[in-house]
Amino acid sequence: GAVVSQHPSWVICKSGTSVKIECRSLDFQATTMFWYRQFPKQSLMLMATSNEGSKATYEQGVEKDKFLINHASLTLSTLTVTSAHPEDSSFYICSARSPGSAGEKLFFGSGTQLSVL
Amino acid sequence: QKEVEQNSGPLSVPEGAIASLNCTYSDRGSQSFFWYRQYSGKSPELIMSIYSNGDKEDGRFTAQLNKASQYVSLLIRDSQPSDSATYLCAVNLWMNAGKSTFGDGTTLTVKP
Numbered sequence A: 001g002a003v004v005s006q007h008p009s010w011v012i013c014k015s016g017t018s019v020k021i022e023c024r025s026l027d028f029q030a031t032t033m034f035w036y037r038q039f040p041k042q043s044l045m046l047m048a049t050s051n052e053g054s055k056a057t058y059e060q061g062v063e064k065d066k067f068l069i070n071h072a073s074l075t076l077s078t079l080t081v082t083s084a085h086p087e088d089s090s091f092y093i094c095s096a097r098s099p100g101s102a103g104e105k106l107f108f109g110s111g112t113q114l115s116v117l
Numbered sequence B: 001q002k003e004v005e006q007n008s009g010p011l012s013v014p015e016g017a018i019a020s021l022n023c024t025y026s027d028r029g030s031q032s033f034f035w036y037r038q039y040s041g042k043s044p045e046l047i048m049s050i051y052s053n054g055d056k057e058d059g060r061f062t063a064q065l066n067k068a069s070q071y072v073s074l075l076i077r078d079s080q081p082s083d084s085a086t087y088l089c090a091v092n093l094w095m096n097a098g099k100s101t102f103g104d105g106t107t108l109t110v111k112p
Helices: none
Strands: A004-007 A010-013 A019-025 A032-038 A045-051 A067-073 A076-081 A090-097 A106-108 A112-116 B004-006 B011-014 B019-025 B032-038 B045-050 B054-058 B061-066 B071-076 B085-092 B106-111
Touching: A004 A090, A010 A019, A019 A032, A019 A090, A019 A112, A032 A067, A032 A076, A045 A067, A076 A090, A106 B045, B004 B085, B011 B019, B019 B032, B019 B085, B019 B106, B032 B061, B032 B071, B045 B054, B045 B061, B045 B071, B071 B085
Parallel strands: A010 A112, B011 B106
Antiparallel strands: A004 A019, A019 A076, A032 A045, A032 A090, A067 A076, A090 A106, A090 A112, B004 B019, B019 B071, B032 B045, B032 B085, B054 B061, B061 B071, B085 B106
16 A cells, blocks of 8 residues: 655654654655644544645634645645644644545554644 | 544454444535544554445455445454554545545454
């Protein structure tokens, strides 16, 4: 199956700093990637849809100025959590849709555990 | 009403038994259905996909879809302790271009 790499796996930062998370499709080109957030014992919450070469589409209630998404190439999307605060601590996961895969299967990155002190 | 609902769980079965996980969805326009397995602290991995009514088998896993009843299930035969995880049901509308709606998940524990 398609491989999606996410980096870093975990990050600890001070309140007020910004954190960048990278999501790469290693063996295919992904025109669309998705960013999710997951709190403990809860399901995935879609934050935004990242489209190569255009602005991301954010879900209702997600602050676009706080969660900056850049999809500058067909293999890389980044999520930057700006001015992070403790309430932003969560598990962030990206996924990509492999072109040609029937039924829109998603391949997930390994996730990034963010802890804001 | 949630768009995708799953058994609240947790579900516990003995090793070797059949585990049955259920999912209902609200949008009749849904076209593709997926089951993902997620171990604690890890990201989800795709187990099964199903697009048409009926059963689809893959090893110990069988997905069942009934669009008229808006119901999809996952059966795990000969359950193993390694199957202990949270199982997420996901549903897609074709127009949403891969934007899946996930259920809250059902946590399965298989006891040796």
